[in-house]
Amino acid sequence: MEQGKVQFEIRAVVLGWQKSDKASVINSILGDKVEPDKYFVKSVRKDGEVNGRKISLINTPCWWENYDLRDLPEVVKQELVCSVFMCPPGPHVFLLVINLSLPFTEENRLTIEKHLSLFGEKIWRHTIVLLTQTDSVRSADLQRIIQRCGERYHVFDFENKSVGVKDLLEKIDNVVAANNANHFETHDDVLLDIQRKRDENERRAKARQETVQEKRDLLKEISKSYRNVYTSQKFGLDLC
Known part of the structure; x- marks a missing residue:
């Protein structure tokens, strides 16, 4: 963080199919608040403060790793999309958590692309790929996902959490700056229609x-x- 730079609050939506890694990331940022093995059917908001900054993280339902979007229950699709309305006026960033303890395949890439398509094309300019259990990025399919996110990715260091969180917050600030401090737009007609269906x-x-x-x-x-x-x-x- 540059000296004298204004530090705003952070609103982030955490996405991915690995519930334990998503929970570990949230716990590392905010403290022990999420049970690693708990599966969320509904999106859950967690608030905290880090280095004097207010941070809101939305933990979303996990999707099935290699399932087609058509096989995902409608209620889970609605919960994923409506997560953006839980941190008004909208999230600054999406954290796409990917555990690389197993190979990242073309099927993984297609699954991610289809699920993120629920939010519309603009989601990519607000997304950071958050990698766990790895020290390198070798998969061509993973590199394609990172490219769609404007080459933004972060290897999260769980062993040195303070440094991992500090570096991540700086990258989030860079995303906010790249988007001229604008948050993800939640007034999109498609998103609002999904919210209305969920509420009904x-x-x-x-x-x-x-x-x-x-x-x-x-x-x-x-x-x-x-x-x-x-x-x-x-x-x-x-x-x-």
């Missing part, structure tokens, strides 16, 4: 739950009345 699905689900609960409460009242009648008849009590 949640409204319907809540209405169904309320209806089921009302029926359960009614059955409890009927059962209670029958028990009272049975008790009065058994012991010859007058309920009138």
Whole structure:
């Protein structure tokens, strides 16, 4: 960070299919807040402060590593896209977490490209590839992903977290500067339409739950009345 440079808050969406690595990155930045083995069906926001800077990280549902986007449940697609609305007015950056303990294949690349297409083409100018479990970038398919992100990538050092976080924040600041301090646009009609569908699905689900609960409460009242009648008849009590 250049001396005298204004440090704004950071809003970031964390993407990827490896839940433990995503959790480790978030924990390294904000502290121990996310369980490494917990699978999130809904996006979850975590807030904290690092070196006097406010930071909001959105942990998103994981997609299936080698599955086609068409096979991803609609509710997961909606949660992925709606993650951008959880840090208004919008995220500055997307952190695409990739664990390179296994080879990165063409199938991995295609899966990433299809899932990020949910957000529209502009997502690439706001994305940093965050690599874990590696010290080199050799895969041609991975290099193609990094190229689409404007050659932005960061090898996260979990053993020296303070340095890893400091370097990452500097790269995030560079993304913000490259985008003229503009955040990712959340007023895109496609994104807003997905948000409306998600909200409508949640409204319907809540209405169904309320209806089921009302029926359960009614059955409890009927059962209670029958028990009272049975008790009065058994012991010859007058309920009138």
